[in-house]
Every structure is written in structure tokens, then in C-alpha cells.
Amino acid sequence: MASIDIAAIHKSYGIHPVLHGIDLEIKDGEFVVLVGPSGCGKSTLLRMIAGLEAVTDGEIRIDGKRVNDLAPKDRDIAMVFQSYALYPHMSVAKNMSYSLRLRKTAKEKIASVVASAATKLGLDPLMERRPKALSGGQRQRVAMGRAIVREPKAFLFDEPLSNLDARLREQMRAEIKKLHQDLGATSIYVTHDQIEAMTLADRIVAMHGGIIQQVGSPLELYDNPANLFVAGFIGSPGMNFFEGRYLATGDTANFALTGGIVLPLGGTAKLADGSRATLGIRPEHVILGAEGPDTMMATVDLVEPTGFGIIVHLKLGPVAFKAFTLDRRFLGMHGEVAVKLPVPNLHFFNEEGRKV
Amino acid sequence: MASLAARNGGSRRDQRPLKKRLADASAPYLYSAPALILIVTVMLVPLVLGISYAFRDIQLLNPFSGGFIGLDHFKTLSQDQNFYRALKNTLWWTGWSVLLQFVFGLILALLLDKPFYGRAIVQALVFLPWAVPSFLAGLNWAWLFNPVVGPIPHWLFALGLMSEPYNILSDPQLSMWGPIIANVWWGIPFFAITLLAALQAIPRDLYEAASIDGAGPVQRFISITLPFLAPTIAITVLLRTVWISNFADLIIVMTNGGPADRSQIVASYIFTQAFKRLDFGYASAIALVLLVLLITYSMLIVVLRQWLLSKD
Numbered sequence: 001m002a003s004i005d006i007a008a009i010h011k012s013y014g015i016h017p018v019l020h021g022i023d024l025e026i027k028d029g030e031f032v033v034l035v036g037p038s039g040c041g042k043s044t045l046l047r048m049i050a051g052l053e054a055v056t057d058g059e060i061r062i063d064g065k066r067v068n069d070l071a072p073k074d075r076d077i078a079m080v081f082q083s084y085a086l087y088p089h090m091s092v093a094k095n096m097s098y099s100l101r102l103r104k105t106a107k108e109k110i111a112s113v114v115a116s117a118a119t120k121l122g123l124d125p126l127m128e129r130r131p132k133a134l135s136g137g138q139r140q141r142v143a144m145g146r147a148i149v150r151e152p153k154a155f156l157f158d159e160p161l162s163n164l165d166a167r168l169r170e171q172m173r174a175e176i177k178k179l180h181q182d183l184g185a186t187s188i189y190v191t192h193d194q195i196e197a198m199t200l201a202d203r204i205v206a207m208h209g210g211i212i213q214q215v216g217s218p219l220e221l222y223d224n225p226a227n228l229f230v231a232g233f234i235g236s237p238g239m240n241f242f243e244g245r246y247l248a249t250g251d252t253a254n255f256a257l258t259g260g261i262v263l264p265l266g267g268t269a270k271l272a273d274g275s276r277a278t279l280g281i282r283p284e285h286v287i288l289g290a291e292g293p294d295t296m297m298a299t300v301d302l303v304e305p306t307g308f309g310i311i312v313h314l315k316l317g318p319v320a321f322k323a324f325t326l327d328r329r330f331l332g333m334h335g336e337v338a339v340k341l342p343v344p345n346l347h348f349f350n351e352e353g354r355k356v
Numbered sequence: 357m358a359s360l361a362a363r364n365g366g367s368r369r370d371q372r373p374l375k376k377r378l379a380d381a382s383a384p385y386l387y388s389a390p391a392l393i394l395i396v397t398v399m400l401v402p403l404v405l406g407i408s409y410a411f412r413d414i415q416l417l418n419p420f421s422g423g424f425i426g427l428d429h430f431k432t433l434s435q436d437q438n439f440y441r442a443l444k445n446t447l448w449w450t451g452w453s454v455l456l457q458f459v460f461g462l463i464l465a466l467l468l469d470k471p472f473y474g475r476a477i478v479q480a481l482v483f484l485p486w487a488v489p490s491f492l493a494g495l496n497w498a499w500l501f502n503p504v505v506g507p508i509p510h511w512l513f514a515l516g517l518m519s520e521p522y523n524i525l526s527d528p529q530l531s532m533w534g535p536i537i538a539n540v541w542w543g544i545p546f547f548a549i550t551l552l553a554a555l556q557a558i559p560r561d562l563y564e565a566a567s568i569d570g571a572g573p574v575q576r577f578i579s580i581t582l583p584f585l586a587p588t589i590a591i592t593v594l595l596r597t598v599w600i601s602n603f604a605d606l607i608i609v610m611t612n613g614g615p616a617d618r619s620q621i622v623a624s625y626i627f628t629q630a631f632k633r634l635d636f637g638y639a640s641a642i643a644l645v646l647l648v649l650l651i652t653y654s655m656l657i658v659v660l661r662q663w664l665l666s667k668d
């Protein structure tokens with residue numbers, strides 16, 4: 001187990017910069033999840049920690065020791081690849097014991113470690129098979145097994161579940177979480193999947209364009225996104241955004257949407273009068289069928305039942321937004337509905353996209 | 357419905373006139389006859405004729421030859437010391453040529469597998485020897501070994517490997533090595549290109565996984581590269597073995613089997629018998645023996661391959 005420090009890391013492929021100064025401290029035993037849109041440099045960062053990509057500038061320390069120039073084999077970390085990268089000509093047992101055999105571990109030790117990992121992952125009946133005779137989920141388990149037999153300083157996962165179907169992904173997600181609770185190993189996990197990020201992470205690192213946008217606990221990022229990117233990226237269905245102008249009129253400010261509609265805010269925000277801004281609200285915070293002051297009439301565009309709840313697509317003049325509700329009364333809704341955007345749940349972002 | 361129709365069709369067929377039934381039955385054979393006749397003429401007739409020569413006395417310069425002589429050629433052959441030497445030389449020639457071509461081809465393929473500036477051009481250049489006609493390659497190397505026009509003897513002399521610059525092609529002890537070296541030069545591209553193609557088909561993430569698992573370059577080569585290359589290596593080595601043991605061009609051009617038949621392989625010995633001594637009958641007998649040997653070898657390989665496949 002070890003801490004990992006990433007200090008001012010830059011990476012360029014030739015003249016193309018990919019990472020622009022990443023700073024991140026990962027504590028011993030922490031489970032950190034990297035999320036971000038495709039191409040933002042998550043895999044690149046992970047591969048640099050593993051030693052598979054050279055560091056252009058900056059420093060990576062594992063347990064306080066600089067590892068920039070260390071070969072992957074000397075870093076004592078394990079990695080689970082998206083493609084699993086199992087050795088096709090070796091049996092499951094050989095795949096799992098490969099790293100131990102390279103280290104000339106005693107035979108009895110190898111046998112006992114591999115057997116206990118196999119039991120933990122439910123691989124016992126498959127130990128003599130070749131990878132090509134396994135299902136996707138079983139291959140995934142073998143890849144996990146290959147990582148855990150070594151008791152490395154840290155685990156790196158690059159979208160390990162993205163080739164599995166939804167049900168299996170859910171199951172493996174829980175198993176990874178359990179494994180982490182058992183082993184307590186420092187882990188860095190790259191994913192596209194919102195739910196994986198939210199459920200697994202001690203801390204989420206949201207990246208965009210080679211820059212870290214926000215680091216924090218899952219709920220911190222959900223409840224208090226630092227900027228427009230994080231607000232829009234975390235959560236599904238995503239946050240609603242309304243562009244417009246903030247108009248302070250005494251105690252109760254208004255928000256003039258670009259389309260001409262004025263939202264009464266029923267409160268104030270830390271924005272200058274007349275400044276351009278973006279207002280955000282999560283779909284589940286939009287109150288449908290509201291009564292009383294500060295309600296507006298919105299047109300119902302589409303109703304999507306998800307089983308668990310209902311996503312309602314609405315239009316406020318030309319501006320489209322969504323609401324999420326558990327109330328099945330809204331299933332057959334059409335025409336107009338009164339909506340309310342409660343002030344405590346509103347997020348304001350200034351012109352630069354920062355939260356205020 | 358369908359089965360009813362089929363039954364009706366079946367009963368009706370039995371009632372067709374005999375002539376029509378014959379015509380229907382022979383139609384497929386008539387259609388394929390032209391192709392079959394062509395194949396038989398082109399492939400089998402020369403083979404059978406060639407084999408029949410082995411049992412006849414055919415000498416181009418002797419107008420009274422041509423009679424059937426049974427196994428006489430084979431009796432002579434079993435006592436022909438030159439033939440045994442040629443057989444030994446064939447092993448020597450094939451073994452070293454294949455081994456060296458393979459080793460250098462593999463090294464070249466491994467080098468070309470790493471990205472570097474100008475790799476595409478180098479890959480194209482590597483192909484060059486393969487594109488040179490074999491007799492041209494032979495002539496070229498013969499000149500290179502010739503102290504009068506070529507530099508190699510002088511270089512070897514300068515390095516102290518030779519007491520004086522002489523032609524190794526005329527040294528009975530060394531003459532075999534001249535064609536072997538030319539053959540290695542000529543055949544490296546074949547191995548380099550096929551092995552390179554196989555190398556590039558190995559998924560890169562396996563190497564990454566192995567290096568994270570703690571494997572150094574040598575261990576990665578042994579536990580990933582070799583298992584992936586094994587089928588390609590097996591097939592190419594086997595094919596080249598058959599091909600090279602039959603490949604007399606370089607020897608004919610460079611040493612003509614000499615001096616004193618010291619660099620004669622079976623294939624070049626056949627050539628010498630047939631076209632120098634014009635004894636077609638004897639040459640055919642030798643060729644038949646070579647054919648049997650190579651077929652035996654090929655069958656062994658096929659069996660070995662089946663066994664390897666079934667083991668997996």
C-alpha cells in the first residue's frame with residue numbers, strides 16, 4: 001500500500017499537448033476515480049503512473065519516491081486493462097501466477113496465493129482453461145485476479161468494466177468495492193460510467209481538456225459542482241442550464257432568459273446586476289405541478305418513464321429542460337404544467353462558467 | 357406441400373427414358389471434363405513421363421538408348437559415391453541456409469518492429485534482395501568472392517582471416533559456404549517480412565501487461581513474442597526447407613557443383629546429370645529419390661502439425 005503524488009504533470013505527444021499540469025495527491029488506501037469525456041487524458045495519466053508512457057514534465061512519486069524514470073516492472077503496481085490483456089497461450093492459473101513466477105516466489109506460496117485469489121473471485125473451476133474459453137465476465141475476473149495475487153502498492157484500472165453488459169457491470173462493481181474494502185489498497189480507477197464513479201470513489205477527479213476541473217467526494221461534486229463542466233458532466237439526466245442575464249431588483253432578483261422569459265428567483269445570488277450568467281438546476285429539483293408564487297407555466301414535450309421514475313421534457317418558451325419525478329401522476333401529462341425552480345437548489349455560474 | 361412435390365418429382369424421374377437419364381447423370385462430368393483433362397495433361401502426364409524415364413535408358417547422345425532397364429539406374433545410384441556426397445551436402449546446405457536466414461530474418465524483423473525515423477523506407481529496402489533474380493544474385497556473389505574483381509578476399513586477408521586473397525569458391529573445403537552466404541543474403545527478406553507481419557499482429561497491451569507484471573525485455577520475448585511467433589516460424593521454416601533443398605540456381609551459377617563435386621547438392625547433381633552429361637534416365641532416377649525424400653519429410657511435418665494442433 002502506498003500514497004501516490006502527482007505534481008505538475010505535463011504530457012505532450014510530439015507537439016500535441018495532452019495534459020496541462022495535473023496536481024493530485026492520493027492517500028494510502030484511497031479509492032480515486034478519474035472521470036471525464038473521451039480524449040481528456042485519463043488513460044494517459046493512468047499509463048504515466050504505471051510507467052507505460054514517458055512523463056514530459058513534472059514528477060510522480062509513489063510512497064514519496066520519485067518514479068519518473070523507473071521501468072513499469074520496478075514500480076510495483078498492478079493494472080487492469082480495458083481489453084484485459086490476458087496471455088492467450090497461458091491457462092488461467094498461469095496467467096494469475098505469471099508475476100509471481102517472474103519474481104521467483106516459492107512454489108507453495110504461489111499455489112496458496114493463487115488458490116485464495118481464485119476462491120475470492122469464484123474462478124476455482126476455470127483454473128486450467130485458456131482465456132479464449134472464458135466469457136467476458138470471467139476474463140474480467142481473471143484480470144482482477146492477476147492484479148491482486150501480487151499485493152502491489154497500488155491498483156490501476158482503465159475502464160475495466162466497459163466491455164461487460166449492464167447487469168454484470170453492476171455485479172462486478174459491487175465486487176470491486178468489496179475487494180477494496182478487504183484489501184484496502186490504493187486504487188485509481190478510470191471510467192465513463194457515472195454510477196461507477198459515484199458508488200466506488202472515495203474521491204472523484206473530474207478532468208476535461210487535460211486539466212483537473214474538480215476533486216472531491218462524489219456528493220461534493222454532485223451537490224456543489226465547481227463549474228459548468230462538472231455540473232453538466234456529473235449526474236444523469238444531466239443538470240438543466242438556462243443562459244440569461246441576472247437582474248437584481250431589491251430583495252428578489254429576476255433572471256431574464258435569452259428567449260425573453262423572466263424567471264422570478266425569489267432570492268438573490270452573488271452576481272452583479274445585469275451580468276450574463278448561467279443558471280443550473282438538477283432535473284429532480286424541478287417541482288412539477290407547483291402552486292403559489294414564483295411558478296411558471298411550461299409546455300410538456302415528452303414523457304419518458306424509466307421504471308424507477310419519470311423524466312419529463314419541458315419547454316419554457318424556446319428553452320428546453322428536463323424534470324425528474326417519482327410521482328406517477330405525471331405519466332399521462334400533456335399540455336401545460338406549472339413548474340417551480342426552488343431557490344436553494346439553484347446553481348449560478350458566472351460568465352467564465354465558474355460557480356458563484 | 358414441399359415434400360409432396362419432391363415425392364412427385366422423384367417418381368417422375370424413374371419414368372424418364374434411359375437416354376435422358378444417362379444424359380442427366382453424365383452432365384456434371386461433361387461440364388467439368390475440359391478442366392479435368394487440362395489439369396491431368398498439365399500436371400500428371402509430365403510427372404508420369406518423368407518417373408518412367410527413371411526406369412529407361414535415355415541418353416540424348418546415344419541414338420540406340422531408350423530401352424526399358426528396370427531398376428538398373430537405382431542399382432548404380434546405390435553405389436554412386438557422388439550421390440551420397442550430394443545428399444550430405446544437401447543436408448549441410450539446407451540446414452545452414454535455413455538456420456542463418458531464419459536467425460538474421462528474426463533479428464531484422466525485431467529491429468523493424470520498433471518505430472524509428474524512416475522505418476517505411478528501410479522496410480522497403482529490406483525487400484530488395486528478394487527482388488533480385490537468383491542467377492543474378494549468384495553471379496554478383498561469385499564476383500564478390502573472386503579476388504581479381506571482388507573485394508571480399510582482400511577484406512578477409514586484411515583482417516588476417518586468410519593467408520592470401522584467394523577465391524573460397526575454388527577451395528574444396530570452403531566452396532559450399534559461398535553459395536550458402538549468397539543464399540542467406542537472398543533469403544533473409546522472406547523471413548524478415550513474414551516474421552514482421554506476425555510480430556505486428558501481437559497486441560501491444562500484452563507487452564504492457566507483462567512489463568507491469570515484472571517482465572524484462574528477455575522475459576517478454578520468451579513468454580509473449582515466441583509463443584505468438586511459433587506457428588509462423590514452424591510454417592515458414594518447413595516451407596523454406598523444402599524449397600531450399602530443391603534450390604540449385606545459386607550453386608550452378610557460382611560453383612557449378614565444383615571443385616570436384618565438393619559443393620554438389622542433389623538438385624544440382626540432377627541438373628549436371630541431365631544437362632551436362634545428358635543422361636536423362638539417370639537424372640530422373642535421382643530426382644525420383646529426392647521426390648520421395650521430400651514427400652516423406654512433408655508428410656512428417658503434416659503429421660507433426662496435426663499432433664500439435666490436437667494437443668492444443
Ligand SMILES: Nc1ncnc2c1ncn2[C@@H]1O[C@H](COP(=O)(O)OP(=O)(O)OP(=O)(O)O)[C@@H](O)[C@H]1O
Nearest residue numbers: 013016018036037038039040041042043044045192
Ligand atoms: N500515442 C499517442 N500519440 C498521439 N496522441 C495520443 C496518443 N495517445 C493518446 N493520444 C491523444 O491524447 C489524448 C488523450 O488520450 P487518452 O487516451 O488519455 O484519453 P482518455 O481520456 O483515456 O479517453 P477515453 O475515455 O476515450 O479512453 C487524446 O486526444 C489522444 O488523441
Ligand SMILES: [Mg+2]
Nearest residue numbers: 042043044158
Ligand atoms: Mg482511455
